[in-house]
Amino acid sequence: MRRLQAASVALLFFCAADAQGQKVARSDTMRLTLAEALTRATRQGEEVLLARSQIELAEVQIDNARSVALPQLNANLGYVRTFASQFNTGQSFTVPDSLRFEPDSLASLPDRVKYLEDRTGGAAIGALGSLFGNLPFGQENSYTATLSGSQLLYSGGRVGAALDAAKNLRDAASLQLSEQLSEIELSVRNAYYRAQLAAEMANISLAAVEQAEQFLAQERLRERAGTASELDVLRAEVELANLRPQLVTTANAAEISQMDLRRLVNVPAQQPLALVDALPLPSTEMLAPPQPPADWVENRPAVQAAERNVRIRELAVRVAKAAYLPSVSLRMNYGRTAFPGQVFQFSNEWRTDWTAALTVDFPIFDGLRREAQIDEAQVQHTNEQLRLAQLRESVQLQYQQAVGERQRAAATITARQQTVTQAQRVHDLTVLRYDQGLATQLEVSDARLALLQARNNLVQAITDFYIAEATVARALGRSTTGN
Secondary structure, three states: OHHHHHHHHHHHHHOHHHHHHHHOOOOOOEEEOHHHHHHHHHHHOHHHHHHHHHHHHHHHHHHHHHHOOOOEEEEEEEEEEOOOOOOOOOOOOOOOHHHOOOOOOOOOHHHHHHHHHHHHHHHHHHHHHHHHOOOOOOOOEEEEEEEEEEEEEEOOOHHHHHHHHHHHHHHHHHHHHHHHHHHHHHHHHHHHHHHHHHHHHHHHHHHHHHHHHHHHHHHHHHHHHOOOOHHHHHHHHHHHHHHHHHHHHHHHHHHHHHHHHHHHHOOOOOOOEEEOOOOOOOOHHHHOOOOOOOOHHHHOHHHHHHHHHHHHHHHHHHHHHHHHOOEEEEEEEEEEEEOOOOOOOOOOOOEEEEEEEEEEEOOOOOOOHHHHHHHHHHHHHHHHHHHHHHHHHHHHHHHHHHHHHHHHHHHHHHHHHHHHHHHHHHHHHHHHHHHOOOOOHHHHHHHHHHHHHHHHHHHHHHHHHHHHHHHHHHHOOOOOOOO
């Protein structure tokens, strides 16, 4: 009978995850798989939203850099009311009738010839008077409509470099998003695996307490039958009492682990969770040492983002040096002006003003500001190159540490499996000997505790392996969630 109980306990240990799912039967419990946890964290996390906003900001900067190379067009409409003018002297000039030159085209030929002979001398004065009498100086009302445009023709490469830098900034932001997703995925996987571990520990402790309770009940029955002493019952009670605090501790650890997981996947703190995925024993193929892909360091998103930053600094040096080169631009202005006698009287003729200008700006001396800007850009470029070199070394170290921890966990699993097998065998033999009167109750208790500890160690090793596996994937920059 005791062997049957031991087999039942062992089955309970192996099916801890299923037992956890069966214990949580509330209708409001959220069943959460690892894939669902990753999806929730990467879609609703503030870190991811912030990283995505950086990509949007980079897109705006690309548009801003491109706008400098596109034509600029502006329109203006204005009205000016003149109350007093320096051109208004208070006196007016009127051309006398004798100087007016207004020939009659219907008169006879002799009359027109005589009119020309008499008025030719004063025609120039009359024409000059009428010309200055209609100038815009001092006019009470004036309307101006202007359409102006400009086009940058040459800037020494500054516009192209700025546009290229903006595109590299966008690529760097996208790569940083991939890094952020990988980091979040690692955090979620760690939290999910640790919550599974805590739940497994709690179930193992619960199974040990239930087994101790059954053993105590049997000892009491044996005492009533006269085959066990009061001391045997007391020992069973002490063993059960020693296991209960461990059950409380593991239950609290399981709850805290789930609270951390809820925080990462944006689930309300009071929402009950049921972890659907279990912690399976890794296969032999999974325990084999990983083989990193070729050029994995250069393919790491963080390294690629750092390379984009180096390129941006290089372009900044190019922009600073381009300040020595001239810039060429074409400007055109088209305007229409009217000077009505009244504010809303538009019977006067609109006058046209249309000009075009080709401008070449030559930088000569700016107080050595350009030299300082070039030196600053070169120093920043050098610093960015050094950061890239440091990042490559850090990534390699991170990968080696993750692989080392993975191999340690794999070796531990192999050793713990053998330990669990041996502890199970010792426990079964001890219970059998106790049933036959060849072993003491203390030996049974020690065997039970050894089996409990062996199973705890195996679950811990399996969890460490999966966490190390996730850390290796993080070191390689892998992400299963995408951008």
